[in-house]
Amino acid sequence: MADDPVVIEYTYNASIDKVWTAITDKDQMKHWYFELEEFKPIVGFEFSFKGGKDERTYLHLCKVVEVVEGSKLVYSWQYEGYVGRSLVTFKLSPEDTRTRLTLTHEGLETFPADNRDLAKENFAAGWAYILGTSLANFLAKT
Template identity: 35%
Template sequence: MRKPIIVEQRFNTSTETLWKAITEHQQMIQWYFENIPDFKPEVGFTTQFLIENEGRQFTHLWKIVEVIPNKKITYTWQYKEYEGESIAVFEILEHKHQSILRITCEGLETLPQDIPEFTRQSCQGGWDYFIKQRLKDYLVE
C-alpha cells in the first residue's frame, strides 16, 4: 500500500458551513463536479456520473461508507470502465475559529497505472485544484 495523498486547507468558516459545502448536492455541483446527479451523506448511498477527458470515459461510482455529521464522510471511488477502488476521506477539524478540511485518498495503486489520470501527480493536482482553489473560492463568495 502506497502512501496516501493528503490535502489540507483552512477555511474562515464554521464546521457546519464547510460540512454543508461538501455534502449538500446543490452546493457540491457549484465547486466539485457539476454533473453529480444526487448526493446524500448517508451510509450506503450511491451515485454515478460520467466525466470525459481526452477521449477517455470515466464513469465515477461513489458509495458512502462512513458518516459522522459535521466531522467526517468517507466514500469509495471506483470507475465503471476500470479495475480498482480508492477511498476518499473528508475530515473537518476545528482550529481557532477556523475549519480545516483534510482529504485523504488511499488505494490509488489499485487503479490502472497506464492511465494518466490515475497517476499520483494527477490525483494530487486534482485534489489541490478542487479543495485549494474551487472550494476555497466557493466559500469566499
Template identity: 35%
Template sequence: MKANETIIVEEQLSAPISVVWDAITNLNSMKKWFFNNIPSFKSEVGFKTQFNVKSEERNFLHLWEIIEVVPSKKIVYNWKYAEYSGNSLVYFELFENINNTTKIKLTCKITESFSDDIPEFKTESCRGGWNYFIKQNLKNYLENS
C-alpha cells in the same frame, strides 16, 4: 496509483464547520465547487451515485458509495470507475479552529491499484486534482458565498 498509496491535502478555510460541512455534503453546494453533474447525493451510509466525467477521448464513470458519516466531522466515500480497475477510499475530515475557521483534511487511500497507462491515474495527477478541488475550488467557493 498503486495499492497502499495515500495522498493527503489539507487546507485552512475561513468558514465555520457547519458551512464547510454543507459545502461537502449538500448536492447544490457540491455542484458549485466539486462536480456540476452529480445527479444526487446524501450523506448517508450506503448511499450510491454515479456520473460521467469526460477527459479527452476517455470516459470516467464515477461510482461512489458512502461508507462512513460522522456529522460535521467526517464523510468517507468508496470511489472507483466503471470502466477501469482500481479502487480508493476518500476521507473528508473537518476540524474546528478558533475564530470560526475550519481545517479540512482530504485523504485518498488507494485500496486497489489503478492502471499506470492512464495519465489521470498517475499520482501527480491525483494530487493535482485534489489540490485543485480543495485548495482552489472549495476555498474560493466558501470565500465568495
C-alpha cells in the same frame, strides 16, 4: 511511495457547519466539485458522476461508507470498466472560527498503472485544485 495516499489539507475562513454543508449538499457541490444527480451523506448511498480531461471522461462510481455528522465523510471511488477501488475521506477540524479540511485519497495503487490519467500525481493535482481553488472560492463567496 507509490502506495502512500494523497493527503491534502486546507484551512478555510468558514465554520465547520458551512464547510460540512458545502461537501454534503448536492446543490452546493455543483458549484465547486462535480454536478451530481443526487447525493446524501448516508452510509450505503451510491452516486456517480462523469469527469476527466480533454476528450477522455470516466464514469466515477462511489458509495458512502462512513459518516460522522459534521466532521467526517468517507466514500469509495471506482471507475466503470476499470479495476481498482479507492477511498476518499474528508475530515473537518475546528480552528477557532475557521475549519481545517484534511482530504485523504487512498488505494490509488489499485488502479491500472498503464493508464496515466489514473496516476497518483493527477489525483494530487486535481484535489489541490478542487480544494485549494474551487472550494476555497465557493466558501469565500457564500
